[in-house]
Amino acid sequence: MKIAFPSAICLGAALLAVAPARASSSAWFEAEGGRFRLVTSGAPDASGKLQGVLDIELKRGWKTYWRDPGNSGVPPQIDVSASRNVSGADFSYPAPRRHDDGYAKWAGYDHSVRLPVSFTVAAPGEPATITADVFLGVCETICVPVQAKLEVDPAADPDNSGDAILVKTALAALPGAAQQDFGATLGPAEGEHVSIVATAPGPADALDVFVAGVDGYVLGTPERHIEGGKAVFTVKMLERPDTKPSGKGLPYTLISAAGAVEGYLPYP
Incomplete structure (x- = not known):
């Protein structure tokens, strides 16, 4: 996958940190342009699908990208290979907007956004914990590629009403x-x-x-x-x-x- 930042100065190395598990949501990971966390809700269904959200809060003037940013930026990426009893994770995306910052055209979000994530639990009914390596491009005039390890134990608080509302709202905001x-x-x-x-x-x-x-x-x-x-x-x-x-x-x-x-x- 092509990764380029022609519209911004890119800080050489991605910021890397671990946000430890906190019940059914991870702790917030703080970055220069905002913060993000991983939230899950409920238990996996019979097919092993567990619903979650990558909750991204951006500071004013900052942006992040759609699944294909165009000729500028990097799409969100998630790797759950270090998880226990979780074999995959797939993002869904709210409708993006087309932006032209004078340097390049790109597709994405210039506001806080929640990306639904569908996790695949390999053996439903067995304990499962999520260790997710998340990579985002978060950019203003300077682009900060951010990498964080977010840890979640979905079974710790599966009936958390706040998490359930957040996930439900994010899913409802997706295109039909x-x-x-x-x-x-x-x-x-x-x-x-x-x-x-x-x-x-x-x-x-x-x-x-x-x-x-x-x-x-x-x-x-x-x-x-x-x-x-x-x-x-x-x-x-x-x-x-x-x-x-x-x-x-x-x-x-x-x-x-x-x-x-x-x-x-x-x-x-």
């Missing part, structure tokens, strides 16, 4: 699932460019689409134009694999005046 009348489709490719046709309630010139480069794809910033009353976005493929992958496709989030939805586009 794309529908036929509110979503995006992949249009024809022309050389290094592909087109994305967006359908959504409200004016077409209020739409924006964010597409994450995954599975060997690296994408440029979508450029919107209006064709026949519809928003069509042109995206340059900066890198692509030699053969089409077998995954779900390219994740996208479509934003309109009516809200946001997410889905997958077929691999070009």
Whole structure:
């Protein structure tokens, strides 16, 4: 995954510290541009899924990034390999915004944000503790890559009402699932460019689409134009694999005046 900070001076080494476990949430890890912690709620379900949130509080003027920041920044990363009876963790993302700071365009958040995390408990019903190595890009004019080890014992306080409300609220803030009348489709490719046709309630010139480069794809910033009353976005493929992958496709989030939805586009 490409990591770059062309819009800021990057402090050479990531800050590294351990925020010890405190019941079903970790302690806050304090960084120059804000603080963050890991929160869990309840017990894993029958399939082993345990819901949590990476709770990020940013100071005024600071920012952090979406799953694909564009040509500036670094996406949030989490590694739970040091955990006990936890085999994986996956972020979900609220709708980002497009930003242009005069140096580069990037996708992310210039406000405090909560990223839902779905943990996979390998053996539901058995004790499980989370040791999560979290890496974030937290930037003002100076970019501070922050790495922290957050520790949580979900079983210590699974009925904590405050944690439950926080996790529930974060999940409710996620984009909905794309529908036929509110979503995006992949249009024809022309050389290094592909087109994305967006359908959504409200004016077409209020739409924006964010597409994450995954599975060997690296994408440029979508450029919107209006064709026949519809928003069509042109995206340059900066890198692509030699053969089409077998995954779900390219994740996208479509934003309109009516809200946001997410889905997958077929691999070009």
